[in-house]
Amino acid sequence: MRLYILSRRATLYTTRRFTKTARMLGHVARVLDPLGCMLHTARGRHTIQYHEKQLRLPEAVLPRIGGPSAAYSLAVLQQFEARGVCVVNRSEAIARARDKLRSLQLLAEQHVPIAATVMTRDPSRLAESIDMVGGPPVILKLLQGTQGIGVILADSYQTAKETLEALWQLGQNILIQKFISESKGRDIRALVVGQKVVTAMRRVARAGEFRSNIHRGGVGEPLELGDRQREVALKAAAVMGLEVAGVDLLEGEDGPIVTEVNSSPGFEGLEKASGLDIAREIIEHAVRLVDSSE
Numbered sequence: 001m002r003l004y005i006l007s008r009r010a011t012l013y014t015t016r017r018f019t020k021t022a023r024m025l026g027h028v029a030r031v032l033d034p035l036g037c038m039l040h041t042a043r044g045r046h047t048i049q050y051h052e053k054q055l056r057l058p059e060a061v062l063p064r065i066g067g068p069s070a071a072y073s074l075a076v077l078q079q080f081e082a083r084g085v086c087v088v089n090r091s092e093a094i095a096r097a098r099d100k101l102r103s104l105q106l107l108a109e110q111h112v113p114i115a116a117t118v119m120t121r122d123p124s125r126l127a128e129s130i131d132m133v134g135g136p137p138v139i140l141k142l143l144q145g146t147q148g149i150g151v152i153l154a155d156s157y158q159t160a161k162e163t164l165e166a167l168w169q170l171g172q173n174i175l176i177q178k179f180i181s182e183s184k185g186r187d188i189r190a191l192v193v194g195q196k197v198v199t200a201m202r203r204v205a206r207a208g209e210f211r212s213n214i215h216r217g218g219v220g221e222p223l224e225l226g227d228r229q230r231e232v233a234l235k236a237a238a239v240m241g242l243e244v245a246g247v248d249l250l251e252g253e254d255g256p257i258v259t260e261v262n263s264s265p266g267f268e269g270l271e272k273a274s275g276l277d278i279a280r281e282i283i284e285h286a287v288r289l290v291d292s293s294e
């Protein structure tokens with residue numbers, strides 16, 4: 001099978017693992033820089049040129065979408081979809097997952113446990129909004145942050161007010177979210193592929209940090225999920241429509257709470273914690289999807 005990995009840099013861990021494993025499994029694998037793709041759309045016609053050459057269509061595309069070029073990369077992915085190429089994940093599901101409020105709305109609708117969240121732009125109702133999610137300290141969150149950047153712990157009404165005023169001034173919409181204090185500095189990352197939890201890890205933040213992201217210095221240790229955690233992770237991925245999903249769970253008093261569902265989960269930390277070949281799991285799943293669509 002011919003497989004393209006849509007990624008800004010061929011040297012990134014997850015991208016490298018995909019290419020290497022796909023080749024080892026006998027596939028033709030190639031990394032495409034989305035910004036090198038020119039999309040030509042005319043009546044009844046969608047073509048893609050890559051660095052001045054017409055691109056031969058693959059059987060499947062594995063997108064790694066994030067950073068400042070995410071919108072362009074999504075457009076490239078849509079062009080592949082328009083040509084009937086199997087993409088894992090689909091663009092619609094990725095766009096949905098990249099918006100934290102949209103994700104929470106969908107998850108809440110389907111009764112997936114989430115932390116109570118308020119969004120407002122009315123400064124006069126700020127104290128009330130904070131009280132609606134349990135009072136300070138509260139979490140303030142950018143709709144589109146990743147790797148822990150854009151997640152703030154505000155320990156008082158005053159800090160929350162000052163932070164929100166600054167961010168509103170910059171045109172940012174912000175979520176005000178209940179701080180799940182019993183899970184401070186730790187969370188769970190579960191990797192879902194197809195309808196299966198492939199592996200999971202507990203992430204523990206470094207000292208003095210409440211965000212447990214690996215990019216913020218958190219450390220991952222392998223974890224066998226409990227039944228309820230597994231059920232919630234699978235449901236979250238399904239609600240978002242993601243074939244491959246990194247589901248983040250806080251450990252609340254009353255059970256797991258989903259904070260977000262990542263549509264391009266990197267798996268360096270997970271492969272190191274578990275010793276599993278996650279690239280292979282994902283590629284084999286893509287092959288199954290291609291086979292079932294033929």
Ligand SMILES: Nc1ncnc2c1ncn2[C@@H]1O[C@H](COP(=O)(O)OP(=O)(O)O)[C@@H](O)[C@H]1O
Binds near residue numbers: 147178210
């Ligand atoms: N409501 C919350 N209560 C406690 N900790 C939280 C909460 N939301 C996020 N965190 C912490 O912050 C980290 C980053 O939050 P997350 O919503 O996953 O954003 P990002 O996309 O930046 O990873 C989480 O892994 C968790 O450790």
Ligand SMILES: [Mg+2]
Binds near residue numbers: 147148213248260
């Ligand atoms: Mg996260």
